[in-house]
Amino acid sequence: MNLDSKTPAGPLADKWNNHKAKLRLVNPANRRKYHVIVVGSGLAGSAAAASFAEMGYEVSCFCYQDSPRRAHSIAAQGGINAAKNYQNDGDSVRRLFQDTIKGGDYRAREANVYRLAQVSASIIDQCVAQGVPFAREYGGLLANRSFGGAQVSRTFYARGQTGQQLLIGAYSALSRQIGLGTVKMYTRHEMLDLVLVDGKAKGIVTRDLVTGAVESWSSDVVVVCTGGYGNVFYLSTNAQGCNVTATFRAHRRGAGFANPCYTQIHPTCIPVHGEDQSKLTLMSESLRNDGRVWVPKNKADSAKPASEVPEEARDYFLERKYPSYGNLAPRDIASRAAKEVCDEGRGVGQVVDGKRLGVYLDFSAAIKRLGEPEIRARYGNLFDMYENITGESAYKQPMRIFPAVHYTMGGLWVDYNLQSNIPGLFVGGEANFSDHGANRLGASALMQGLADGYFVLPYTVTDFLAGEKSGSRPSTEAPEFKAVTKDVNDRVAKLLSINGTKSPRYYHKALGKITWEKCGMARDKAGLEGAIRDLQALRKDFWENVKVVGSGDALAPELERAGRVADFLDFGIMMCLDALTREESCGGHFRTEFQDAGEAKRDDAQYAHAAVWEWTGEGQLPARHVEPLVYEETQLSTRSYK
Amino acid sequence: MVQDNGKEETLALKLRVWRQRRGQPGAFEEHALAAVPTSASFLEMMDMLNEQLIKAGKDTFAFDHDCREGICGMCSMTINGMPHGPLPGVTTCQLHMRNFRDGETITVEPWRARAFPVLKDMIVDRSGFDKVIQSGGFITVRTGSAPEANNIPVPKPIADEAMDAAECIGCGACVASCKNGSAMLFVGAKINHLNILPQGQAERDRRTLAMVKTMDEAGFGNCTNYGECQAHCPKSITLDVIAKLNRDYLRARVKEFFSSTGKPSKGGD
Numbered sequence: 053m054n055l056d057s058k059t060p061a062g063p064l065a066d067k068w069n070n071h072k073a074k075l076r077l078v079n080p081a082n083r084r085k086y087h088v089i090v091v092g093s094g095l096a097g098s099a100a101a102a103s104f105a106e107m108g109y110e111v112s113c114f115c116y117q118d119s120p121r122r123a124h125s126i127a128a129q130g131g132i133n134a135a136k137n138y139q140n141d142g143d144s145v146r147r148l149f150q151d152t153i154k155g156g157d158y159r160a161r162e163a164n165v166y167r168l169a170q171v172s173a174s175i176i177d178q179c180v181a182q183g184v185p186f187a188r189e190y191g192g193l194l195a196n197r198s199f200g201g202a203q204v205s206r207t208f209y210a211r212g213q214t215g216q217q218l219l220i221g222a223y224s225a226l227s228r229q230i231g232l233g234t235v236k237m238y239t240r241h242e243m244l245d246l247v248l249v250d251g252k253a254k255g256i257v258t259r260d261l262v263t264g265a266v267e268s269w270s271s272d273v274v275v276v277c278t279g280g281y282g283n284v285f286y287l288s289t290n291a292q293g294c295n296v297t298a299t300f301r302a303h304r305r306g307a308g309f310a311n312p313c314y315t316q317i318h319p320t321c322i323p324v325h326g327e328d329q330s331k332l333t334l335m336s337e338s339l340r341n342d343g344r345v346w347v348p349k350n351k352a353d354s355a356k357p358a359s360e361v362p363e364e365a366r367d368y369f370l371e372r373k374y375p376s377y378g379n380l381a382p383r384d385i386a387s388r389a390a391k392e393v394c395d396e397g398r399g400v401g402q403v404v405d406g407k408r409l410g411v412y413l414d415f416s417a418a419i420k421r422l423g424e425p426e427i428r429a430r431y432g433n434l435f436d437m438y439e440n441i442t443g444e445s446a447y448k449q450p451m452r453i454f455p456a457v458h459y460t461m462g463g464l465w466v467d468y469n470l471q472s473n474i475p476g477l478f479v480g481g482e483a484n485f486s487d488h489g490a491n492r493l494g495a496s497a498l499m500q501g502l503a504d505g506y507f508v509l510p511y512t513v514t515d516f517l518a519g520e521k522s523g524s525r526p527s528t529e530a531p532e533f534k535a536v537t538k539d540v541n542d543r544v545a546k547l548l549s550i551n552g553t554k555s556p557r558y559y560h561k562a563l564g565k566i567t568w569e570k571c572g573m574a575r576d577k578a579g580l581e582g583a584i585r586d587l588q589a590l591r592k593d594f595w596e597n598v599k600v601v602g603s604g605d606a607l608a609p610e611l612e613r614a615g616r617v618a619d620f621l622d623f624g625i626m627m628c629l630d631a632l633t634r635e636e637s638c639g640g641h642f643r644t645e646f647q648d649a650g651e652a653k654r655d656d657a658q659y660a661h662a663a664v665w666e667w668t669g670e671g672q673l674p675a676r677h678v679e680p681l682v683y684e685e686t687q688l689s690t691r692s693y694k
Numbered sequence: 695m696v697q698d699n700g701k702e703e704t705l706a707l708k709l710r711v712w713r714q715r716r717g718q719p720g721a722f723e724e725h726a727l728a729a730v731p732t733s734a735s736f737l738e739m740m741d742m743l744n745e746q747l748i749k750a751g752k753d754t755f756a757f758d759h760d761c762r763e764g765i766c767g768m769c770s771m772t773i774n775g776m777p778h779g780p781l782p783g784v785t786t787c788q789l790h791m792r793n794f795r796d797g798e799t800i801t802v803e804p805w806r807a808r809a810f811p812v813l814k815d816m817i818v819d820r821s822g823f824d825k826v827i828q829s830g831g832f833i834t835v836r837t838g839s840a841p842e843a844n845n846i847p848v849p850k851p852i853a854d855e856a857m858d859a860a861e862c863i864g865c866g867a868c869v870a871s872c873k874n875g876s877a878m879l880f881v882g883a884k885i886n887h888l889n890i891l892p893q894g895q896a897e898r899d900r901r902t903l904a905m906v907k908t909m910d911e912a913g914f915g916n917c918t919n920y921g922e923c924q925a926h927c928p929k930s931i932t933l934d935v936i937a938k939l940n941r942d943y944l945r946a947r948v949k950e951f952f953s954s955t956g957k958p959s960k961g962g963d
Contacts, residue, residue: 192847224832231828
């Protein structure tokens with residue numbers, strides 16, 4: 053497997069500019085002769101599709117939702133980072149870079165992260181011009197806040213709906229191109245496979261989710277921006293439809309999958325309430341700016357209402373353990389600390405499976421200091437959401453929160469150009485692996501999605517196209533397209549024909565139980581080995597006993613779910629294998645065998661690399677390859693937030 | 695909700711649910727569903743019904759849903775005659791079963807509107823909304839051509855008002871609740887978001903004329919001030935956005951009429 057990162061030479065600060073100057077161009081008159089397929093319409097996909105069309109390429113964009121405006125980027129609440137230094141508090145490109153690479157626990161590619169910090173400022177310019185209603189000061193200029201473990205205020209936000217507003221900005225740019233006829237938009241279409249011709253990505257096969265029609269599409273390049281794989285845990289903060297199918301199908305066709313074990317557990321979600329729960333709801337981590345996290349000091353107080361636990365009997369454990377960051381400690385650290393106190397039996401709230409899995413997030417001090425109207429202005433929509441779901445008012449009693457799977461840092465392996473090891477297959481946004489290492493900082497996902505879509509892919513994809521002869525793309529009548537289309541049709545028919553006894557949701561839940569317990573916040577060798585065996589058995593059971601109702605030639609939600617769960621089963625095995633073979637703790641990956649009194653213990657000598665997995669065939673375990681991470685200007689240090 | 699004895703309260707429900715295949719007439723089917731926890735969301739209750747149907751070897755009910763946290767705008771059910779159900783200011787996915795009574799009969803059907811044809815069961819085609827946005831619901835700014843962000847000061851009250859309108863999630867409850875099937879709350883929200891911002895001025899008239907024209911062509915009705923849309927909007931968008939849409943439309947038409955070119959307009963140029 054060729055894992056050349058193609059990182060340009062020279063000082064970090066000059067790499068991107070030097071590289072851009074060398075990238076090849078396509079003559080404006082020739083651009084319309086190239087067809088670009090973009091899969092996914094979230095921040096990265098919409099931004100890329102709109103930008104390609106503005107440049108003059110012929111673009112087709114696919115999404116499974118009924119409108120590109122609904123992609124799950126929309127649910128991001130807190131904000132977007134950018135090194136503007138509007139607050140005069142010492143921010144710079146270099147500092148945003150350092151924070152991001154440290155936050156990722158030194159497992160991201162240095163040059164990619166630096167570029168991300170560099171283009172961050174342009175993203176804000178672009179979004180403001182599009183009419184994104186960011187928060188403002190009374191003077192009319194942009195407001196900022198400090199967010200997610202940063203010591204400067206570099207986060208731009210639009211109430212608690214920053215993701216929604218940024219996505220609507222990208223969607224409006226995309227819509228303009230659709231209206232102009234330069235982008236053909238295919239909604240309710242799911243990518244079910246990738247087509248390679250002569251070793252290059254030259255098209256995709258989709259299923260029209262309304263008619264059931266399986267169709268193939270030929271292109272000069274394929275750009276996949278289909279998000280993360282958090283739903284491998286069944287319960288997560290992801291949307292119900294989020295899935296790994298597009299990236300996993302590309303993986304099966306030869307694309308390396310990097311670091312699948314890097315998953316982010318977000319500390320501020322609403323705790324699980326019961327068996328029939330379908331999703332976990334995130335409360336923006338901006339709440340930690342004013343909320344104080346605590347549990348009772350004594351187990352005996354766990355069952356009492358918060359109001360009956362006196363101040364001196366409360367353990368503000370984040371403030372105690374991490375005095376300099378306090379309640380704003382990074383996500384992985386805050387999550388693990390919450391798990392620890394609950395494992396000690398000091399959790400609060402409803403008993404689920406014999407445990408109280410919740411900690412308090414208390415606003416009483418902030419309400420006393422700032423007044424309820426100010427808290428309402430800052431977090432009103434979040435408090436309303438909490439009340440809708442739990443029936444409790446967080447103005448009157450503390451919220452209860454618990455960590456939940458939120459974001460996945462792993463993804464398809466890409467080089468500096470965001471191109472996978474399959475030529476012509478580019479990957480943007482959460483679907484790739486390169487920028488967040490083993491842990492993502494708050495307000496960095498939106499930044500990365502838009503950086504890839506607006507400011508990286510337009511340059512690097514152009515460079516690739518400049519090397520492809522215009523008009524040379526294959527016909528969908530080519531044997532390669534016919535063969536892949538047949539594979540997809542066979543798989544659909546197989547799923548419908550098993551006619552067993554258990555629903556796709558049954559398997560998804562069973563999968564989630566295994567992955568969350570054995571490959572969630574804390575992992576160990578025996579647990580992971582057991583999980584792999586259990587998942588292999590579950591996969592076998594699925595292909596013998598799943599029952600998929602509905603028909604292939606119509607809207608069939610159970611068929612969609614079954615296909616996604618089938619891929620998640622294979623993927624889950626790879627994720628556990630990755631966690632098993634990374635014998636260290638770093639960021640979101642915490643192996644209980646490798647710790648220093650509760651803190652993650654990295655092993656830079658052996659594991660300062662990206663683990664990249666290669667598909668070896670049906671039912672086989674994938675093969676592990678590595679891309680060494682070379683740090684030219686960064687001193688690897690132990691992350692300390694104490 | 696947990697009762698004093700530590701057990702969760704549950705409901706037994708009778709459900710009347712719409713069943714329809716594309717291009718064919720539909721009808722209600724009746725199903726009983728027991729042991730629905732009051733802490734479950736409405737969509738989780740529908741999941742339970744579907745799992746029960748799968749066990750019986752029957753096809754499930756198709757419904758649109760995705761984020762299940764009230765922001766993507768995908769979920770779209772008319773519950774007991776009300777789009778998104780009886781609770782004001784929430785989407786179907788944020789409606790919880792504690793708002794229903796044990797033994798209650800609940801009627802579940804799709805959005806009912808001429809411009810939203812049924813694709814299957816509760817799933818409708820809302821592409822008319824996308825067409826309206828494609829015709830003008832944007833500020834033209836090519837990637838890379840934006841000026842420095844703080845070169846465009848926006849007074850805070852204007853930014854806040856734009857944000858109020860921009861909260862629209864494009865779910866279509868306004869259309870479904872309106873006896874005219876009007877989309878003017880949706881269009882008004884987008885107009886109010888973009889037309890009041892300094893960045894949106896260059897295309898203000900052009901945008902308004904194009905969006906209204908496309909809205910009419912897509913089969914949406916007109917506003918006759920019933921106000922049902924405001925009552926059912928999960929994001930509490932208010933009727934004043936329609937007043938402002940009318941104002942901007944009038945302004946654009948008058949300017950077009952008195953424009954000095956003497957040439958016929960091309961879609962609001």
